[in-house]
Amino acid sequence: MQQAISFGTAALDSKSLAIGDPSISRRRCRIRKLIVSGALGVTAMLVAGCGGDSDEPDPELVAQGKQIFRFDTFGDETQWTDTLRLHEVIRTAVDPTTALSVGLKVDSEALPPAVVQGIQNGSINLKSPDTTVALLKLNAVVGLQGKVEVVNGKDTLTRVGVTCALCHSTVDNSFAPGIGKRLDGWPNRDLDPGAIIALSPALDAVKKAVYNSWGKGKYDPRFNLDGQNGPQVIPPAYGLKGIHRITSTGDGTEIAYWNRYVGVTQMGGHGTFFEPRTGVNVTNGTDDLISSKLPALQAYQLSLAAPPPPAGSFDASAALRGSAVFKGAARCASCHSGLEFTDANVRLHLPSEVVSEPEPLGVPSYASRSATKMYRTAPLRGLWQHPPYFHNGTAATLEDVVQTYNTRQSLGLTAAEIADLVQYLKSL
Ligand code: HEC
Numbered sequence: 001m002q003q004a005i006s007f008g009t010a011a012l013d014s015k016s017l018a019i020g021d022p023s024i025s026r027r028r029c030r031i032r033k034l035i036v037s038g039a040l041g042v043t044a045m046l047v048a049g050c051g052g053d054s055d056e057p058d059p060e061l062v063a064q065g066k067q068i069f070r071f072d073t074f075g076d077e078t079q080w081t082d083t084l085r086l087h088e089v090i091r092t093a094v095d096p097t098t099a100l101s102v103g104l105k106v107d108s109e110a111l112p113p114a115v116v117q118g119i120q121n122g123s124i125n126l127k128s129p130d131t132t133v134a135l136l137k138l139n140a141v142v143g144l145q146g147k148v149e150v151v152n153g154k155d156t157l158t159r160v161g162v163t164c165a166l167c168h169s170t171v172d173n174s175f176a177p178g179i180g181k182r183l184d185g186w187p188n189r190d191l192d193p194g195a196i197i198a199l200s201p202a203l204d205a206v207k208k209a210v211y212n213s214w215g216k217g218k219y220d221p222r223f224n225l226d227g228q229n230g231p232q233v234i235p236p237a238y239g240l241k242g243i244h245r246i247t248s249t250g251d252g253t254e255i256a257y258w259n260r261y262v263g264v265t266q267m268g269g270h271g272t273f274f275e276p277r278t279g280v281n282v283t284n285g286t287d288d289l290i291s292s293k294l295p296a297l298q299a300y301q302l303s304l305a306a307p308p309p310p311a312g313s314f315d316a317s318a319a320l321r322g323s324a325v326f327k328g329a330a331r332c333a334s335c336h337s338g339l340e341f342t343d344a345n346v347r348l349h350l351p352s353e354v355v356s357e358p359e360p361l362g363v364p365s366y367a368s369r370s371a372t373k374m375y376r377t378a379p380l381r382g383l384w385q386h387p388p389y390f391h392n393g394t395a396a397t398l399e400d401v402v403q404t405y406n407t408r409q410s411l412g413l414t415a416a417e418i419a420d421l422v423q424y425l426k427s428l
């Protein structure tokens with residue numbers, strides 16, 4: 001304690017020196033945490049202003065953020081258990097085969113050797129909901145947190161909640177399809193969140209029909225607030241460092257803005273989200289289980305780089321030619337500029353400038369439902385990893401993306417230029 005206090009004085013003295021020097025300011029971050037945990041006995045995560053997107057993230061904060069991203073429900077069991085009663089459905093009707101078929105993933109590293117063996121030799125029954133409960137007890141289902149208690153002599157799922165990893169992590173399938181090591185930040189495009197929510201016995205038929213209409217890899221993060229049905233492709237949560245417009249409509253200037261939005265208004269976590277531009281004002285619970293976690297959660301996401309394209313997944317000489325098309329004839333770089341291929345930090349774009357509008361099926365413009373009413377130029381690193389493209393998923397492949405631009409913007413690209421441009425996009 002004494003040491004923390006004297007460190008604290010030194011930290012304050014060094015404050016003016018620290019400006020602009022990430023290593024010193026990182027140290028200051030740690031020192032302040034010592035003071036907080038020493039003097040007040042609360043966790044380090046309470047410290048605001050540490051993490052951010054300084055060039056050298058604080059490894060402790062990143063490690064805490066990883067735990068939060070993977071395992072923290074912010075108390076959202078209130079929504080998924082008390083309101084939606086999904087624990088009842090899971091424990092009686094969702095066997096592991098069904099769970100995998102709606103895109104849920106199993107973390108193979110959470111499985112003890114006996115379970116691994118049992119799955120391999122078929123002695124573990126993947127057609128029994130009891131096995132799902134056992135996997136939840138092992139904390140092996142990505143993005144779901146279950147509380148398993150013995151009721152009448154039997155392991156029973158009594159609470160269930162969701163975490164960020166549900167939609168923004170997948171696995172590498174190294175053990176079996178849907179079972180492997182976690183890949184955080186990779187959108188789970190196999191997941192059908194609407195179909196999972198629609199299992200709830202608490203929803204009426206009209207709502208169930210909307211949830212069931214979304215399909216794999218899509219989720220509408222505004223439907224429960226504005227009643228419009230226009231599902232969005234689940235985007236990556238990686239490759240966002242240095243980008244200060246968050247979500248496809250650039251609603252927030254940093255990730256924490258949207259993390260609070262989703263944590264409170266979508267996951268049902270305890271805390272408050274208020275946005276005067278849309279009038280969204282939601283408070284869950286009487287406690288706040290989110291605010292203190294936002295700095296660490298943001299630091300973790302900023303540490304996730306977009307995955308490089310696999311070796312041999314594109315033609316390097318065609319990609320080189322495509323890079324010239326991107327900057328030249330196709331004029332892509334007029335918006336997709338800079339290291340992350342976006343002008344988001346400088347400007348947003350009107351729906352009329354965006355080739356993915358109008359929305360399919362007469363759905364209202366997604367921008368019109370947002371805080372900015374505009375679109376952010378999408379960052380392009382890691383594109384190879386996450387088809388389909390555009391906020392509404394209207395382009396199934398990168399070929400479709402380029403064809404759409406070529407037609408809608410009358411670019412007059414030749415077939416060879418289109419092919420080269422596609423190879424370039426695959427290389428990012
Ligand atoms: C049920 C699925 C789901 C869950 C759970 C979820 N998200 Fe998302 N997330 C989405 C969708 C859909 C969008 C796209 C929203 C948009 O662009 O308007 C999104 C957008 C984002 C973005 C913006 C990415 C960008 O390119 O700017 C970030 C960051 C993010 N989510 C992080 C999180 C974190 C952290 C959590 C946990 C607190 C979380 N999400 C929980 C579905 C989900």
Ligand code: HEC
Nearest residue numbers: 248330331332335349356375376377378389390391401405
């Ligand atoms: C006027 C600015 C502008 C120009 C020019 C432009 N883009 Fe875009 N691009 C955007 C915006 C805005 C989005 C986001 C649209 C959405 O989310 O629906 C986007 C989205 C994309 C995406 C989808 C990314 C994803 O994660 O789904 C790709 C790929 C892309 N653009 C490639 C290109 C290529 C290739 C060109 C040149 C032929 C080009 N863009 C020209 C603004 C532009």
